[in-house]
Amino acid sequence: GQFFKNGLVVSPNLCGLRDSDFGSKTGAGNSFEKGCGALMAKTIVAFVFVIFVSSSAYANCRQALAFGLDVSGSVNEQEYILQREGLANALLSPMVQQAIFAMPNAPIKLMVFEWSAASYQRVLVDWKDMNAPSDLEAFSKSLVLAPQSKRPYSTGLSGAMKFGVSQLKNQSGCWRRTLDISGDGIANDGPFPSTLFRSEGIENIVINGLIIGAADKNGSQGMVYETRKLAKYYEDVVVRGTDAFVETAFGFGDYYEAMQRKLLREIPVIAISSNLRDIPRLAELESSGQ
Numbered sequence: 235g236q237f238f239k240n241g242l243v244v245s246p247n248l249c250g251l252r253d254s255d256f257g258s259k260t261g262a263g264n265s266f267e268k269g270c271g272a273l274m275a276k277t278i279v280a281f282v283f284v285i286f287v288s289s290s291a292y293a294n295c296r297q298a299l300a301f302g303l304d305v306s307g308s309v310n311e312q313e314y315i316l317q318r319e320g321l322a323n324a325l326l327s328p329m330v331q332q333a334i335f336a337m338p339n340a341p342i343k344l345m346v347f348e349w350s351a352a353s354y355q356r357v358l359v360d361w362k363d364m365n366a367p368s369d370l371e372a373f374s375k376s377l378v379l380a381p382q383s384k385r386p387y388s389t390g391l392s393g394a395m396k397f398g399v400s401q402l403k404n405q406s407g408c409w410r411r412t413l414d415i416s417g418d419g420i421a422n423d424g425p426f427p428s429t430l431f432r433s434e435g436i437e438n439i440v441i442n443g444l445i446i447g448a449a450d451k452n453g454s455q456g457m458v459y460e461t462r463k464l465a466k467y468y469e470d471v472v473v474r475g476t477d478a479f480v481e482t483a484f485g486f487g488d489y490y491e492a493m494q495r496k497l498l499r500e501i502p503v504i505a506i507s508s509n510l511r512d513i514p515r516l517a518e519l520e521s522s523g524q
Contacts, residue, residue: 295363296340297412297502298405302394303358304417304446306350307387313446313486314382317416318358320489321346322374327494333501334364341365342501343405346377347397352390352424355397356383361405388423391415391472392430395441399431402439411439412500416489418446420467428471440475443468444496449485 303317324330325344334342345361358380362373398413405411421427445468447461461482468480479499483492 294340295405295408296337296342297410297500298343298361298402298408299345299412299414299500300398300401301344301346301414302355302398302416303346303348304350304389304394304419305348305385306389306417306419308389308419313418316486316489318378318380320486320493322377323490324493324497325370325374330494330497330501331367331370333498333503334370335367336503338365340409343408344373345401347394347401348385349394349397350390351386351388352393354386354390355393356385361401386423389417389419389421390423391417391421391427392424395427395430395472398441399436399439403437406437410502411437413439413441414444414496414500415441415468415472416444416446416493417468418464418486420464426471431474436474438475440478441473442478442496442500443472443480444483444489444492445480446483446486446489449487 301321303321305314305317309317325334342364343361344359344364346358347355348358349355359373359376362369364370364373394415394417395413398415402411402413445461445464447464448457461484465480465482473480481492481496481499483489
């Protein structure tokens with residue numbers, strides 16, 4: 235079920251359509267995969283880390299996850315609301331909550347900002363620790379109820395990327411740091427995204443993308459082509475880091491399901507054992523890039 239909805243009702247189908255359904259990669263070097271079985275297998279094998287460490291290996295923060303929502307001129311009022319509610323509902327879905335609270339002693343931190351022009355980024359909900367379901371419910375409610383503001387119409391992806399990375403650099407105590415950038419078009423303002431971070435780098439931060447393409451996978455050839463082209467653009471100039479990938483929403487009405495799939499790939503779940511004390515800490519492995 236859903237917690238927030240306005241207008242479109244989205245059925246919670248975890249094995250819904252993905253970018254790979256129409257031939258787009260989901261990360262450098264990955265093969266194309268289709269179907270529910272492939273999705274679940276990849277989620278389990280590639281993104282559920284079964285690492286045995288002692289209980290003393292817990293850190294204060296398992297992952298810092300920042301979300302950047304596209305509010306440029308191509309996003310109308312209904313689509314603006316669908317993004318906020320889609321993210322809130324995805325965070326509150328049972329499987330995502332299970333992943334978020336899988337390690338109570340190593341919580342996840344979340345924050346959300348909106349972006350449009352290269353000079354416009356606005357925090358909607360600042361960093362919060364997710365220690366209990368009540369924290370997640372309060373966070374999601376704050377996101378949905380955050381006041382709207384006037385924003386520029388242009389699309390400054392580079393500004394959104396720089397702002398998100400700067401936010402995550404302040405969360406250096408977390409094992410993982412991930413930036414989620416959602417968007418429905420290519421950059422037309424500010425520096426070209428591929429030129430960013432050439433000198434200063436982004437440390438071990440991962441940037442993933444969620445593109446919002448054509449509303450119908452089976453629509454016109456032109457619509458499908460434009461969606462595929464946007465996915466390729468994000469793969470080439472936006473996503474960065476180990477296992478970075480691009481997820482596709484087929485229109486803003488599919489945003490909830492696409493975000494749910496994306497979160498289940500991004501959030502690390504670690505099985506803990508108190509028996510093997512000689513295994514290196516996960517935090518040390520993550521920071522060293524191993």
